[in-house]
Amino acid sequence: MRSGPRGGDAIDAAVSERDAVGFVAVSRGSDPTSRYLTGREFDCDLAFVRVDGETHLRVPSTVEPPSLSVASVRVDDRPPGKAAAAVLAEHGAPEGTVLAPRTIPHDAALHLESAGYDLASTAAVEAARAVKDAAERDAIEAAQRAATRGVGRAAAILAAATGEEATDGDGGDGDSGREDDGGDGDDDRPALRWDGAPLSTERLRRQxxxxxxxxxxxAAGATAVRAGTRGDGNEPVELRPGEPIVVAVGPRGPTGYRGALARTFVVDPDGGWERRAHVACDAARKVSLVEADPGDDAGFLGSELRAETAAFGFSMADEVTRDVGGGIGIAAREVPPLDGDRELVAGNVLRVRAAVTHPDHGRVELTDVLVVGEDGPRLLGDAPTGLDPSRW
Amino acid sequence: MRSGPRGGDAIDAAVSERDAVGFVAVSRGSDPTSRYLTGREFDCDLAFVRVDGETHLRVPSTVEPPSLSVASVRVDDRPPGKAAAAVLAEHGAPEGTVLAPRTIPHDAALHLESAGYDLASTAAVEAARAVKDAAERDAIEAAQRAATRGVGRAAAILAAATGEEATDGDGGDGDSGREDDGGDGDDDRPALRWDGAPLSTERLRRQxxxxxxxxxxxAAGATAVRAGTRGDGNEPVELRPGEPIVVAVGPRGPTGYRGALARTFVVDPDGGWERRAHVACDAARKVSLVEADPGDDAGFLGSELRAETAAFGFSMADEVTRDVGGGIGIAAREVPPLDGDRELVAGNVLRVRAAVTHPDHGRVELTDVLVVGEDGPRLLGDAPTGLDPSRW
Incomplete structure (x- = not known):
């Protein structure tokens, strides 16, 4: 990782172009913008001020001394907007236009305005965050490697799970080779067992x-295991053979950058729906690996993903997911979203999701992360895509 | 857990008292205020509107269908401030004063104002969040039990660790019983080993x-292992006998509520500083268990904690932590902080931290969570406090 904070050049360019005197961001120190701008995580309110090509941070006095070892961090117990105004005045900018993200807290905006500054919104930081440098791409790739191990653990457990030891007597037809039975038939099959106990979504999630x-x-609260049509991923349910099991992770690495990976597994499949849905998702996923080039429209890529999925006979309105992804970095969702009219540029890192949901059959999903390079897209990670967990 | 969202009554009371027509909050769905008000986590921008005693949520169309199964959630792809104004107008409040948290995003505030509403800030939600109901206390206690297991794992590993297998030849005096040697001597002792390999802060953190x-x-990104004077917790360092090792966790449970626990261990102690610092922190910690009563001043409790620590011969300005804690709930830091002039009330849940840091010796810290009850404070969890990991 580079050692210094990012975004300074982009901010300075925006300040110069807009004839402004400086830039202010105010946040909890842990929010993505603040983490990007400061290069670290502050567990407190934070005023970030860029003026005359230099960065100044103001934090409350309760911050621990180690956090203060970063140059240009000073204690100021006033509200962050007031502290920011004071920094501007002290550094040769007693009046004029100040740029800020449009989501700057309203009270901070009012403090700046009452100190005599005109506030104008800028998307410069958002835009800078959308283009990852090599160190950021490496950090996301490392998170994606860990994500692959996490989902691989689920695959290994599912490959070792059996439906044979159940004692409720209504099982035993697990190998009868039934074709698509409308999904209801899944309820007749005994729950999966692993390591001597029933296997639930929650048990798999913990592993x-x-x-x-x-x-x-x-794990960043992003790990979800969803089984068939039962539950929305919040309530634990027992896993059964024959139903699609979606394992999704979105881990955060030590420098804050995120990965995103989802795979769908079926133990002892007995239906046709999940195979058809999986073929559709896999085909749609491959679209992103061909079509994500610099200059392409991000929203068009998203539309293509959805259209390719629907082409296998799924309803665009009801079955194909609307959330096909977008930029990923310090936040799980960043610019560019895949449903707008922004142009892809080299350095974008995209979470790409193909998913189909049906009320009787459940859900099939494949999510990956790719980098948009000058020569086209590059997939991060090498997770297998198949439905069979034993072939991971 | 209660099933419905919290805060509605507090908001309705504030709206009535201020003669307002409604309340609006705008946020990323995952932020603590939004999570508190909606009772769940939305992974998207969200407009929360309370008008005429009812709650309405507006989310973008990319949200997945399961999130829409909550009553009163509708899709609106306009900016959240505009969507909120539309909800107010549709529900009998075409004009008037609208309450909002003071940190409502500036652009949302401007959208509401341009729709004709007067905006006034309210701390009603913040205040409601500070008083936990029984289900919230249970959730925090459950997180605290998990926190205790996590720190206990570190204690077990440290108890099993040895400094004997190092091969660098400059060790071997680990049992020489040196008294306080200024801290520098720690560098002469071989690094701890566990399970056949050197034990680093990072290895312990992963366990x-x-x-x-x-x-x-x-883990919520809150687990930190800090060893002696080396590193600030971000860069991995090898652990050594004789130095204070701080293990701090702040896990988030399934419903979003946090725990907080820190303990300090020394393997094979050879100095007096950490024992003295530990006695000070333990005494300060006990102050909070006696003095945190409804009606007490939260800032005074914080001052008492710091004064009690300092009474053992530590510098209030340089050695005793300023961050003695405050409210904890969905966020790791909530109202009331222990450095203001708020009154404690029954139902407050407090993270209480006693810590001493010295440039030559390192850090000793004890952090706990307690509930302020009508009859006084109650500690959550039963983690031992001693320096000796083998006595956990």
Whole structure:
């Protein structure tokens, strides 16, 4: 990783172009913009001021001394907007236009305005964040490697799971080779067991998260295991053979950058729906690996993904996901979203999701991360895509 | 957990008292205020509108269908401030004063104002969040139990660690019983080994996080292992006998509520500083267990904690932490902070931290969570406090 904070050049260019005197961001220190601009995480309110080509941070006095070892950080217990105005005045900008993200807290905006500054919104930081440098791409790739291990752990458990030891007597037809039975038939099959106990979505999720932790990344509350049509991923349910099981992770690495990976598995498949949905998602996923070039329209890529999925006989309105992804970095969702009219540029890193949901059959999803390069897209990570967990 | 969202009554009371027509909050769905008000996590921008005693949510169309199964959630792809203004107008409030958190995004505030509303800030939600109901306290206590397991894992590893297998030849005096040697002497002792390999802050952190994951909670990026004077917790360093090792966790449970626990361990102690610092922190910690009563001043409790620590011969200005804690809930830092002039009330849940830092010796810290009850404070969890990891 580069050692200094990012975004300074982009901010200075915007300040100069807009004939402004400086730039102010105000946030909890842990929010993505602040983390990007400061290069670290502050666990407190923070005023970020860029004036005359230099960065100044103001934090409350309760911050621990180690956080203060960064140059240009000073304690100021006034509200962050007031502290920012004071920094501007002290550094040769007693009046004029100040740029800020449009989402700057309203109270901070009012403090700046009452100190005599005109406030104008800028998307310069958002735009800078959308184009990743080599160190940022490496950090995302590292998170994606850990994500692959996490999902791989789920695959290994599912490959070792069996439906044979259940004692409720209504099982035993697990190998009858039924074709698409409308989904209801899944309820007749005994729950999967692993390591001597029933296997639930929550048990699998904990195993995935333990693997992520051992890899040195944070699960970031983004790990979800969804089984068939039962539950929305919040309530634990037992896993059954024959139903699609979606394992999705979005870990955060030590420098804050995120990965994103989702795979769908079926143990002992007995239906046709999930195979058809999987073929559709896999085909749609491949579209992004061919079509994500600099200069392309991000929204068009998203439309293509959805259209390719729908082409396999799924309803665009009801079955194909609307959330096909977008930029990923310090935040799980960044610019550019894949549903707008922005142009892709080299350095964009995109989370790309192909997914189909059906009320009787459940969900099939494949999510990956790719880098838009000068020569086209490059997939990060090498996770297999198949439905069969034993072939991971 | 109660199933419905919280804060509605507090908002309605504030709206009535201020003669306002409604309340608006705008946020990323995952921020603590939004999570508190909606009772769930939305991974998208969100407009929360309370008008005429009812709650309305507006989300962008990219949100996945399961999120839309909550009553009163509708899709609106306009900027959240505009969507909120539309909801107010549709529900009998075409003009008047609208309450909002003071940190509402500036652009949303401007959208509301340009739609004809007067904006007034309210701390009603912040205040409501500071008083936890029984289900919230239970959720924090459950997170705290997981936190105890996580720190206990670190204690078990440190208890099993040895400094004996190092081969660099300059060790071997680990049992020489040196008294306080100024801290520099720690560098002469061989690094700790565990399970056949050197034990670093990062290796220990991963083990703690794997335990948290297995307990079903998210590490939430809050796990830190700090060793002696080396590193600030960001760069991995090898652990050594004789130095204070701080293990701090702040896990997030499945409903979003946080725990907070820090303990300090020394393997094979050889100095007096850490024992003295530990006695000071333990005494200060006990102050909070006696003095945190409804009606007490939160800032005074914080001052008492710091004064009690300093009474053992530590510098208030340089050695005793300023960050003695405050409210904890969905966020790691909530109202009331322990450095203001707010009154404690029954139902407050407080993170309480006693810590001493010295440039030559390192850091000793004890952090706990307690509930302020009608009859006084109650500690959540039963983690031992001692320096000796083998006595956990």
């Amino acid at each position: 995935v998260n333990a693997t992520l932790a051992a890899e040195g990344v944070d | 703690v996080n794997a335990t948290l994951a297995a307990e079903g909670v998210d």
